[in-house]
Amino acid sequence: MLFQRPLHSLERRVLRGHNLPVVDEANFHKDAREVPADRQAIPQDDIEEIWQLGEKLYASGMHPMVSICLRRGGDMLLNRCIGYAGDFDAPQPRPATLDTPVCLFSASKVVAAALIHKLAEEGKINLLHPVSYYIPQFAQGGKANITIYQLLCHRAGVPGVPDDVPVETLYDTEKTLEIICRQKALDIDGRVVAYHALTGGFILAELVRVVTGLDINQYNDKVFRKPLGMDYFSFGLPESVHHKAAENLVTGLPNIGPVGWQLEKILGAKVDAAVEISNKPEFLSAQVPSGNLYATAEEACRFFEMLVDNGQWQGKSVMSPLTVNQLTREAAPPQFDRSLVFPVRYSAGAMLGGRVFGMFGRHSPNAFGHIGFSNIFCWADPQRELSVAILTSGKPVIGSHLGSMLRLIDTVNQYCYPCVDMEEWRSQRPSYDAAR
Structure with a gap:
């Protein structure tokens, strides 16, 4: 080659x-x-x-590294x-x-959300309880009645930190949490959908700490990383393996004008600065639950394969089928997202596919997963018995990669055609009693 x-x-x-x-x-x-x-x-x-x-996609010049893992029916058909x-x-x-670990950026959100659903499965939290029931300071600014479920659906009303907060503040978990809790909600009833790029993860991590006494990585080790046999799959990396991580590279057209402004609002920093920060040791070591889980493509695919198999991995029950259902089922029809400025279909923790077109290509209404800044796609589709991770280290928004990426996702869906009757698949899910 x-x-x-x-x-x-x-x-x-x-x-x-x-x-x-x-x-x-x-x-x-x-x-x-x-x-x-x-x-x-x-x-x-x-x-x-x-x-x-x-x-x-590599030849487009936009990505120094491209890694793809694809499983179908539990078989690993592609890992390159x-x-x-x-x-x-x-x-x-x-x-x-x-074996190169890649930062999943926002694709990390599914893992953080799954940990919260696991807490609910263990009876440690109730997703319909207000966040402030567990974190009293979150009640400030009209957020007293915002539930954990609404937080997972990007309806907590605190999509970003104030513009004058330095990005480096995110390395100080207590300070960041204090800033988020002080903010006024966009809507006191959680009716406004606005993508929480970074803020939601800090609240989720605090929920884990409050009810378990563990930090989010310690709980993740117990729930996912060790049971799934992962080498990396952690929020941040130990300093001893920093040198193995993929470095991120600024590529694509300069992000100026309205596109740049909107991206800066979402990321909390200009795109070029965000990429530069992501390569610093401080970011590599930090725990940013909404944005810095490190994994190989195979590890990310392994996690989604577990979900598409109703919480099972190699004969072990990692999550109950009921918990997977709660994590992946539609929370509401597609609604206009005030942060992303287009309609998005969410579950309580994941982005969902669409009947005509969606985050994971055409004709993927049953797909669930997440995208990550800027060309990371991780998803599963039970209708196709499919789990996929496409990891890249370039950070273009507009560039020569767009056609190749769209064709890649579409071709995966085309060749891994639907093979499961979803009505029958859903009817075979265990009942509430059986899932206990």
């Missing part, structure tokens, strides 16, 4: 594409555990075409990685491998 990116030098400069060396077989990795696709009645050529689109993980200015950049 040897190819050149189809970008001309002028186009590369305008779109801020990377100038990394041509990728050859030394910088391409394929998992020996991949299963022949015909076990899932899919031609192997279809899987190879999906990967070729991943290669084109291409590109470079860091030291981009060095004569020989650091190659990416299947």
